[in-house]
Amino acid sequence: MLKYLLKRFARSILTLFFILTIVFVLVRQMPIEGYFPNFEKMTQSQIENGLHQMGLDQPMVVQLIEFYKGLFHGDLGVSRVYNRGKPVWDILKTKLPLSIQLGSLSIVFSMIVGLPMGILMAKRKGKLPDHIGTAFIVLIQAVPAAVYYLFIQLYGTELMQIKLRFDPADFRSWILPVLSLSLGNIAYYAMWIRRYMVDESTKDYIMLARIKGCSEGRIMFRHIFRNAFVPMAQYLPTSFLNTVVGSIYIESLWSIKGMGGLLVDVIHKQDNNMILGIVLLFACVGILGLMLGDLLMVLFDPRISFSKKGGD
C-alpha cells in the first residue's frame, strides 16, 4: 500500500512538473508590449532595463531553474501588476477559501441531486422520468454552459429579486452560482449512474439474485447500486475539472472574488507569476480528484487493492 501511494505521488509530481514547464514556456511567449502600459513612448534601453528588472532578459532555461528553485522553497514569486510586490501565495490565500467553498458546495449538491436522478431514470427506464431526465441531460450537455449560465443569472435574479453581484454574506446570493456550477455535473452524474445501473442490471449475477427470489427493490439497492457506484469513482476527477473550468466563467460573471475570475484578469495583465500560481493550484485540484477517485475505487471494490494496482 505504501509502495503504491509513493508511486502514485511520484507520478503526480512528474505530471505537475510537465504542466508547469509547458505553461511557463507558454507564458514567456507573451508579447513584450504587454508588460509596459506606455510601451510606445519607451526607448529601447528603458525596455531592456524593464525586462532586466523582471528577469525576462535571461535565457529561458535560467528563468525556469530560478522558478523551480523558488517553488522548491515554497516561493511562488511576487505579483507584478495585480497587486504590485505582494507575494503570489499571499494573494491566492485570500482568494482560495471562497472558491473552495463554492466548488465543494457545488460538487456535493450535484451528487445529492445527480445520483438519485440517475437511479430514478434507471429504475423507470423507458418511462416518463427517464425521458424527462434524458431531455435534461441532452439540453445541459449540448447547450454551451456559457449560454445557460447567462440565462440563469438573467431570470434567476429577476425571480429572486436579488442583485447580479455576488455577496458572500447573503445566503440567497449563493444559490444561483452554486446551481449554475452544478448543472453540468448533475447531468454528468445522472447520465453515468443511469448507464451503469442499466448495464449492471443485465449481468448474470443480477439474474441469479432474481432466481434467488429477491424483489426488484432489493435487487436495485442491495445488488445493483454499489456495483454501479464503483465505476462512478473514475468520473470524480473530471467533475473536479468541470467545476474548476465552470468557476472561471461563473466567478467573473457574478463578480465573485475567487480564483477563477482572477485567472482571466491576470492573463490580460500578463502577471506571469500569478498565472503560474493559479495554474499550479488548478492542476493540483485535477490531480487531487484523480487520487480521490482511485482511493474510492479501492475502498469500495474488493477486487482492487493498492498492492495490485502498484504492481501494474
Add this chain to the structure above:
Amino acid sequence: MAHILSVRNLHVQFTLRGRKLHALRGIDLDVEDGESLAIVGESGSGKSVLNKNFIGLLDQNGSVTDGEIRYYGMGDKLRHYPGAGVDENGSYIDLAQFKKNEDWLRIRGSEICMIPQDPMTSLNPLKTIGWQIAEALMLHRGMKGKMAYEETIRILEDVRIDNPKRRYKQYPHELSGGMRQRVVIAIAMACNPRILICDEPTTALDVTIQAQVLHLLRELKEKYNLTIIFITHDLGVVANVADRVAVMYAGDIIEIGLVNEIFYDPRHPYTWALLSSLPQLGHRGEELYAIQGTPPNLFKEVRGDAFAARNPNALVIDSLQQPPYFDITPTHRAKTWLLDERAPKMEAPKQIGKIRSLGHPSAPADAGKEAEHADA
C-alpha cells in the same frame, strides 16, 4: 409417478423490431417428481427459453401466446393463495398466467430454482460468499444472524467446500471456477427448492471439475429429493445424470424417452443425426458425421417437420404436414412420420448401434435408476 410440472401446448413468441419469432411451437412435457430430466438440443433450439418460462425470466420482448405450465409442487400452500393462476380445485398453479413480478417471487428460489450457465459471472463481485448464501436463507427461511451463519457454514460443507469459515468471508474473485460453481449451487440449496434447473452446469468448467460437480448434484438430489432439469448439449452429461431425455429441435420436443431408449433405440432422424455426430462414434480415417445446414429461421413459419430440409431421407409428407407424437413404449415417443404404419421401413444409421458397445450410458448408475422406477 406424480407429475410436479406439466407443460401443455406452450407457445412462446419474441418480437424483434416488429417481426415475430416463434421460439416455442406447442411444447408438451411432463416432469415427474424426483426425476432428473435432460433437455438436449442445438443452440437456438429453445431449451433455455423453455426453462426460463418456469422461473419467469423470459426477456422483455418475449411472451407466452398460448398454453399452460402447471406446477403441482405447492400443495396446501395454494389454499389461501393470493396470486394469479390457481386452478379451481387448488391442485396446481398455472405459471403461464403470471403477470406480475410478485407472483413470481412466491415461486422463484423456494419452489423452482436455477443454476445459471457461467459461475464466473453469476456471483455478485462486491459481496462475500457468505452474504450471498445467507441472503437466500433470509429470503426463504427467515433466518438471520447466528442462525443464518451456522446454516450457511453447513451448506458450504454440504457442497464440499473446504474450510467454510474462511470461505464465508471471501469474495468471488478469490475463488476458482469450480469453487464458484459450488457456491452457486450452495445458494440454490439455501433456497430449498423442489425443482432445480441446471442450465449447462458444466460447460464453463474444465473436465475434471465437471465430473465433480455432476457427482455433487447427484448427491444433493438424493439427499433433498430434488427434481432436476438439465439443459445441455453435452450428451456425456446426459448419460451421466439423466433418467429421461427430451430432444428439442426448432422450438419443439421431437423425441422423449428414458435415457436408454434415446441412446439405444432413437427413432427421430434428428436424434439419429445428433447421436451420429458424437465424436466417440467416429471411425479413424473417416470423416466425422456432421448435420448439414443450420436450424430453420424461426422468423418464418415452419411447415411440416422442421428437420425435413436437413434430412437427406425426408419423406414428401415431412415438408407438408407436421407429424404428431407416435408412442413407441409408454415412456418413449417421437414426432416423426417414419413411425406411421404407411411409411417405408427405415433403419437408424449403423453408427448408432455402436453406442451400446461404448458403454454409454454408464450401466451401474442406470440399474439403480431402473430400480427406482420399478419402486414407483
Add this chain to the structure above:
Amino acid sequence: MRHPKIEQLEDHVSEALKQDLGIEKLFSVAPFDEEEVERTGDSDYSYWRSTFRAFRHNWIAMALLVLLVVILLFTFVQPYLPGQFDPNTITNGENGLPLKNQKADSVHWLGTNSIGQDLWSRVWAGTRNSLIIGISVALIEAGVGILMGVLWGYVRQLDFLFTELYNIIDNIPTTIVLILVSFLMRPGMGTIIFAMSITGWIGMARFVRNQVLIIRDRDYNVASRTLGTSTWRIMFRNLLPYLVSVIMLRMALSIPGAIGSEVFITYIGLGLPIEVCSLGNLINEGRKLMMSPNLRYQLIYPTIILSVVTVSFYIIGNAFSDAADPRNHL
C-alpha cells in the same frame, strides 16, 4: 430474399400437391437438395443497411438532421437572397443617424443591434462562422487523432511518450490551454480553431490506439487471422463498423463543444475580433444589453439558433451511434 408473393405461390403448390399425391407418394422419400439445406438458416443481414434502417426509425434524429442540413445550406445561401444587409454595415436612418436598436420590421427582419447593424444577417453570418469553427475543429481532431492513434498503437517506442502526454493533457483543465494559446496568438478564426484542436485530438487518438490494440489481441480477430484473413479485411469487416460509430459520435459531440468554447473564449475577451461575426460575439453583445427587457431580443435570437444547432448535433450523433451498434440491430 423471401417475398410474401413467393410464399403465397409455394402455399398454392403444396396445397395442389397434397390433393394430387396419393398416400404412397406422400410417404416416399423426397428429393434432397444440398444447396437448399445450407439456405435454411440464412439471414440477409447487412451491417450498413441495418444501421441506416435503425437511424431512419428514429424520427426525432431524422427531423433534426433535415433541419440541420437546411440551416447549413441557408447560412451559405442567405447573403445572396434579395433584401439582405451586410452584417457589419451600419444602417443610417432618414435623419442620417445610425438606426440603433430598431425593432423588427419588413426591412430589418430581426431589428438592428445597438450600433445599427442588421441583426438578421448578423445572426446568419454568426451561425456560418460558428459552424465553420465547429466543423473544422471536429475534422482536425478526427484527422490528427486517427493518425496519431494509429502511430501510438503500432509504434511501441512511442507508447511511453503518448501515454505521458495523455496523462498531462487529461490532468489540466484544457480551458487553461485554450485561454493561454488564444492570448498568445493573434485573434482570428485560425487561432481559435488551432487553440481548440491542440488538446482535443488526444481523446480521439487514445480511442483509436485502444482499437489498434484490440485488432491485435481480441479473440475473434486472432481467430480470424488464424483462418488467413488479411489485416485489411479484418480492419474493414471487424473493426470499421465499430470504429465509425464512435468516431462519428465524437465528431458530432465536438462540434457543439467547439461552438460553446468559442462563446466562452469570446466572453473572456480572447475570442474573435468584433468585425468577425460569430455566435459568441453576438451573445456577448446581447449580454451587455440583457438587463433592459425590451432589448433582450438581441441576446435571445442568437441563443435560439445556437441551441438548435448544438442540440441537433448532439442528438444526431447519439442516434447514429445507437443505430450503428450491432446490438440494436435485428
